[in-house]
Amino acid sequence: AQSVSxxxxxxxxxxxxxxxxxxxxxYGGTVNLFWYVQYPGQHLQLLLKYFSxxxxxxxxxxxxxxxxxxxxxxxLRKPSVQWSDTAEYFCAVNAQTGANNLFFGTGTRLTVxx
Amino acid sequence: SQTIHQWPATLxxxxxxxxxxxxxxxxxxxxxxxxYRQAAGRGLQLLFYSVGIGQISSEVPQNLSASRPQDRQFIxxxxxxxxxxxxxxxxxxxxxxxEAFFGQGTRLTVx
Numbered sequence: 001a002q003s004v005s006x007x008x009x010x011x012x013x014x015x016x017x018x019x020x021x022x023x024x025x026x027y028g029g030t031v032n033l034f035w036y037v038q039y040p041g042q043h044l045q046l047l048l049k050y051f052s053x054x055x056x057x058x059x060x061x062x063x064x065x066x067x068x069x070x071x072x073x074x075x076l077r078k079p080s081v082q083w084s085d086t087a088e089y090f091c092a093v094n095a096q097t098g099a100n101n102l103f104f105g106t107g108t109r110l111t112v113x114x
Numbered sequence: 115s116q117t118i119h120q121w122p123a124t125l126x127x128x129x130x131x132x133x134x135x136x137x138x139x140x141x142x143x144x145x146x147x148x149x150y151r152q153a154a155g156r157g158l159q160l161l162f163y164s165v166g167i168g169q170i171s172s173e174v175p176q177n178l179s180a181s182r183p184q185d186r187q188f189i190x191x192x193x194x195x196x197x198x199x200x201x202x203x204x205x206x207x208x209x210x211x212x213e214a215f216f217g218q219g220t221r222l223t224v225x
Contacts, residue, residue, distance in 0.1 A: 009155060034214075045216075049213065090158065100208070100210070102148065102208065104157050106155060106156055107155075
């Protein structure tokens, strides 16, 4: 079965600090990987995605993914965080072998201090 | 454009009472539909997903069930609620392997 691990439960940073959120998944086959973000009081929304059929991963809002296939990791980085990045971040994975489930990690709460 | 409706937004139910949460999607056909439970520190737990009418996959054993009577309708039910069923329930839809779109969520409190 697939599983997703996010080891940082709560990260507190000052503005302009660099961010790295870790995500590891357990599925050994071809996967699609996602980062979702939930800003305070808002829906979950997609931040970025990685599809193995289209391996060029594009960043958004200054966030950049780091995909290390050999380590089954799909980390999220940002060189300089802003107060507005305060949110909860979820990593998600689904396999491409026909199952359409979508598994999420436990989430990482990011608090950025002005 | 596609929209997803989930209701009610909040619900307080006594232990042992039945439950029915409804989710409908507009503007898409044959979506994959999902029910999640979100709990602090536990992320989103996938409860059920459906790839078509009448097709339900359950990810965790529990006191809940799901049904998909129509293409764009997904219902989460229970015959008898337990205290442990309290939580925040989210419905979501996807087209194939793409991005998932989430509803507003339902805060269920079992008393």
